[in-house]
Amino acid sequence: MKKRKLILMGMILFIVLSAGCFFYRNSHRQIILEFGMFTGSNWDVASANSFKIIDRAIADFEKVHPNVKIHYYSGIAKEDYSEWCARKLLEGKTPDVFMVLDTDFDKFTSLGVMKNLDDLISSDNSFHKEDFFVTALDTGRNGEHQYALPYEVVPTLMFVNKSLLAKEGIAMPKEDWTWEDMDQICQTVTKDTDQNGLLDQFGTYNYSWRDALYTCGGKRYGDDHSQISFTDSRVLNAVKYIKRLSDINQGQSVTQEDFNAGRVAFMPLTFAEYRTYKTYPYRIKKYTKFQWDCITFPADQEGGNISKVDALLIGIGSRTRHETLAWEFLKQLTDTREMQMDVYRYSQGVPALRAVASSQEGVDCLQEDMDEGEQVISSTLLCHVIENGIIEPKLLQYQQVMNLADGEVSKILQENKNVDSSMKIFQRTVSKYLQQQK
Amino acid sequence: MEENKFNSRIRVLQAGILILNIISVMGISTFIYVTIERIRRTYGAREFLNEIQAIVWYPYAKIWLCALLLGFLTLSMVIRDRLFPNNSKVILTSLIADFIACFAIIIELNFNYNGILLLVFSNVIMYVKNGKSRYILAAVAIGSFILADYELLSISYRLYSIQDYIAFYNATLQQYFLSIYNIFISLNVILFVAYCVNIINEQQGNIDEIHGLNEKLHDVNEQLQKYSLMAEKMAETRERNRLAREIHDTLGHTLTGISAGIDACLAIIGTSPDQTKRQLELISKVTRDGIKDIRRSVSELRPDALERFSLEFAINKMVTDINAVSETRVYFDCMVTNLKFGEDEENAIYRVVQEGITNAIRHGQAREIWITVKMEQEDILIQIKDNGIGCKEMKSGFGTKHMKERIRMLNGAVTFDGSDGFIVNARIPIRRGETYD
Numbered sequence: 001m002k003k004r005k006l007i008l009m010g011m012i013l014f015i016v017l018s019a020g021c022f023f024y025r026n027s028h029r030q031i032i033l034e035f036g037m038f039t040g041s042n043w044d045v046a047s048a049n050s051f052k053i054i055d056r057a058i059a060d061f062e063k064v065h066p067n068v069k070i071h072y073y074s075g076i077a078k079e080d081y082s083e084w085c086a087r088k089l090l091e092g093k094t095p096d097v098f099m100v101l102d103t104d105f106d107k108f109t110s111l112g113v114m115k116n117l118d119d120l121i122s123s124d125n126s127f128h129k130e131d132f133f134v135t136a137l138d139t140g141r142n143g144e145h146q147y148a149l150p151y152e153v154v155p156t157l158m159f160v161n162k163s164l165l166a167k168e169g170i171a172m173p174k175e176d177w178t179w180e181d182m183d184q185i186c187q188t189v190t191k192d193t194d195q196n197g198l199l200d201q202f203g204t205y206n207y208s209w210r211d212a213l214y215t216c217g218g219k220r221y222g223d224d225h226s227q228i229s230f231t232d233s234r235v236l237n238a239v240k241y242i243k244r245l246s247d248i249n250q251g252q253s254v255t256q257e258d259f260n261a262g263r264v265a266f267m268p269l270t271f272a273e274y275r276t277y278k279t280y281p282y283r284i285k286k287y288t289k290f291q292w293d294c295i296t297f298p299a300d301q302e303g304g305n306i307s308k309v310d311a312l313l314i315g316i317g318s319r320t321r322h323e324t325l326a327w328e329f330l331k332q333l334t335d336t337r338e339m340q341m342d343v344y345r346y347s348q349g350v351p352a353l354r355a356v357a358s359s360q361e362g363v364d365c366l367q368e369d370m371d372e373g374e375q376v377i378s379s380t381l382l383c384h385v386i387e388n389g390i391i392e393p394k395l396l397q398y399q400q401v402m403n404l405a406d407g408e409v410s411k412i413l414q415e416n417k418n419v420d421s422s423m424k425i426f427q428r429t430v431s432k433y434l435q436q437q438k
Numbered sequence: 439m440e441e442n443k444f445n446s447r448i449r450v451l452q453a454g455i456l457i458l459n460i461i462s463v464m465g466i467s468t469f470i471y472v473t474i475e476r477i478r479r480t481y482g483a484r485e486f487l488n489e490i491q492a493i494v495w496y497p498y499a500k501i502w503l504c505a506l507l508l509g510f511l512t513l514s515m516v517i518r519d520r521l522f523p524n525n526s527k528v529i530l531t532s533l534i535a536d537f538i539a540c541f542a543i544i545i546e547l548n549f550n551y552n553g554i555l556l557l558v559f560s561n562v563i564m565y566v567k568n569g570k571s572r573y574i575l576a577a578v579a580i581g582s583f584i585l586a587d588y589e590l591l592s593i594s595y596r597l598y599s600i601q602d603y604i605a606f607y608n609a610t611l612q613q614y615f616l617s618i619y620n621i622f623i624s625l626n627v628i629l630f631v632a633y634c635v636n637i638i639n640e641q642q643g644n645i646d647e648i649h650g651l652n653e654k655l656h657d658v659n660e661q662l663q664k665y666s667l668m669a670e671k672m673a674e675t676r677e678r679n680r681l682a683r684e685i686h687d688t689l690g691h692t693l694t695g696i697s698a699g700i701d702a703c704l705a706i707i708g709t710s711p712d713q714t715k716r717q718l719e720l721i722s723k724v725t726r727d728g729i730k731d732i733r734r735s736v737s738e739l740r741p742d743a744l745e746r747f748s749l750e751f752a753i754n755k756m757v758t759d760i761n762a763v764s765e766t767r768v769y770f771d772c773m774v775t776n777l778k779f780g781e782d783e784e785n786a787i788y789r790v791v792q793e794g795i796t797n798a799i800r801h802g803q804a805r806e807i808w809i810t811v812k813m814e815q816e817d818i819l820i821q822i823k824d825n826g827i828g829c830k831e832m833k834s835g836f837g838t839k840h841m842k843e844r845i846r847m848l849n850g851a852v853t854f855d856g857s858d859g860f861i862v863n864a865r866i867p868i869r870r871g872e873t874y875d
Binding site (some may be wrong): 082083085086087089090091092107110111113114148319396 | 474477478481483484486487490491492493494495497498499605607620
């Protein structure tokens with residue numbers, strides 16, 4: 001009897017001790033959080049500081065969480081990043097926190113690779129969705145669920161060749177300028193300056209029917225994101241407007257050379273490009289022959305002066321073993337003032353946090369790099385453009401249809417076809433295509 | 439011999455299903471892992487992602503997990519078959535555990551292979567003999583087999599498909615892989631069907647055998663009944679013959695002697711009274727001898743208990759026997775010190791008590807019976823009283839009629855009262871001093 005009691009006691013002691021050891025080991029073990037990122041800028045501009053922001057964020061995070069180490073692979077180029085992610089996924093070693101490219105977002109969410117953040121967001125009192133730009137947050141949504149948070153935002157702006165306008169005696173367009181304004185300016189500036197019988201000064205370069213569509217209040221997708229209507233009057237208007245602008249050029253095509261030589265008045269440009277080429281050292285490499293600035297896009301009567309907005313997203317791997325830490329780190333990157341200010345300081349985009357984007361400190365950051373006397377885009381305008389910007393759906397199907405549409409529109413322009421009938425035929429092709437995809 | 443042959447065939451089939459399933463499951467998990475490695479080596483990962491609907495999480499760990507689960511299934515089969523083939527608790531637990539392990543494998547393989555369920559069903563069919571639970575299990579089995587189908591589940595759930603992984607290879611290899619995959623699935627089904635057919639055949643054989651035996655038993659039973667009837671008749675005849683012989687031998691012999699003696703007396707009574715007297719004495723002796731003989735014969739026909747014990751003891755024994763074999767309680771109260779009478783009287787009393795108890799139980803459905811025997815002057819009073827249903831109207835049944843006859847033979851009287859329970863009152867005058875000894 002005594003012996004049995006002794007054995008029982010021994011066993012209990014052993015279990016308690018081993019449990020204690022286990023918990024001790026667990027609580028003191030170093031947790032390694034894997035972070036997936038690529039080197040360079042998401043906006044295809046040169047960036048020398050891509051690690052600077054992350055390293056600072058990691059250092060801050062590791063200071064607060066002493067038993068956590070954040071590991072990332074350096075040197076993965078943006079063009080290799082998608083493959084790198086895919087390889088990690090297949091291997092079963094998805095990073096805990098990782099950047100997601102636009103082209104991957106839809107596939108990754110549908111594969112269930114990315115964690116649904118809804119629960120984390122609703123259970124975290126210190127997190128406020130409203131702090132973000134609505135559009136920026138929406139880029140990280142798929143359906144009803146939030147899968148990623150925006151890290152930086154980049155709106156598209158309209159590049160204006162100030163020197164050219166000044167030469168032609170045209171005032172700089174206002175922020176709320178219209179299609180008609182742009183049409184008139186284009187008509188004015190398009191001319192043959194050296195009298196060789198060929199036009200050598202143009203209105204727009206790269207301004208596409210999609211840009212026009214965003215500004216006429218058009219929506220290609222229905223609310224259910226399943227139907228694209230190319231016979232919608234606004235789509236037709238946009239295409240017709242582009243055709244009008246194109247007709248001004250009398251069939252001559254505008255090239256990047258013309259633009260670089262300062263012979264084109266307008267070109268869409270991302271904010272990232274704007275910041276890169278406005279600041280040293282790129283300022284002296286590109287667009288040096290003329291004064292330039294960026295403004296909003298011209299709007300149709302019904303539309304607004306808005307444009308496409310892109311965001312760099314960061315998400316959490318759905319199978320992460322350190323959900324809370326991953327969420328903390330994700331917040332550290334996207335939802336802290338300090339880190340977001342670093343976006344202004346070291347990156348080329350706009351912070352995803354509205355308060356940071358519009359802060360005086362941010363504006364100062366922008367101003368710092370500019371030449372003396374250069375006018376910086378006002379932060380109110382920037383915020384307005386981002387807040388009301390257009391997010392393109394990331395569905396692969398959508399991209400495919402839009403690429404088809406691009407081809408169709410350029411055919412209309414080149415072959416001078418009737419817009420209404422061509423688009424009607426095209427709509428039928430698209431419907432058939434979508435039907436097959438289902 | 440036949441049994442052994444059947445058993446070994448079943449075992450071979452079962453082992454075949456097990457091996458086939460191990461190959462299939464390990465083949466699929468390894469194939470997925472190898473394919474993923476190949477995709478990674480050829481840098482086609484992102485492109486491959488576009489083709490698939492779901493990710494295989496931790497493909498390498500999956501191989502080990504599948505191997506572990508298969509090992510468990512095999513172990514459980516061995517334990518069940520070899521160590522506890524007759525312990526129903528172990529069998530049930532292990533079958534349920536098998537089912538769970540099976541589902542774990544199916545989920546691990548994302549329903550690309552549900553043939554492993556057939557392995558469990560084959561075990562279930564083998565062990566579950568009970569008709570009702572077998573139907574339930576069959577329903578569960580068929581239901582889960584249908585529900586665990588990739589095509590069905592992939593509509594609403596995110597599941598990876600082995601076909602997507604096969605599609606990674608070139609067309610020729612694809613055809614080979616697909617064929618192998620389908621062949622294994624079909625082979626598994628074929629083996630399972632063969633197994634089922636074997637089991638069904640065996641059980642059909644068993645049923646036929648049981649039917650045959652049952653019929654035989656029925657025939658034999660009927661024969662036995664005839665024999666018993668015949669034996670009864672024969673016993674009766676033998677008994678009659680014995681009685682006849684007995685009467686002839688004893689009573690006939692004595693009476694013949696007596697009548698001859700008396701004839702002789704009649705002849706000589708006038709001439710020689712002395713000789714007549716001697717002759718009569720002789721006749722008296724013969725008569726006594728005859729009585730002795732008759733008593734011996736009768737005693738051979740007496741009830742068993744009475745033969746060996748006293749009347750009181752015999753009644754007590756009867757009461758104890760009835761108390762022991764039936765739910766009815768019988769209380770016997772004897773107020774006579776020496777219950778010793780003539781044999782015919784004892785017989786009558788014993789029979790009356792026996793009859794009374796029998797009637798009370800059979801017709802009255804009595805739960806309790808009280809028997810009292812007491813003396814009143816020269817008469818013996820027997821009362822048999824019960825708490826049964828009684829009877830409002832007296833019907834002269836067999837029991838009461840016999841009782842009446844018996845008692846009348848002893849110059850006694852019997853009354854019946856069926857108003858409250860049933861009461862039998864019998865009064866028998868005792869022939870005191872009138873003994874044969």
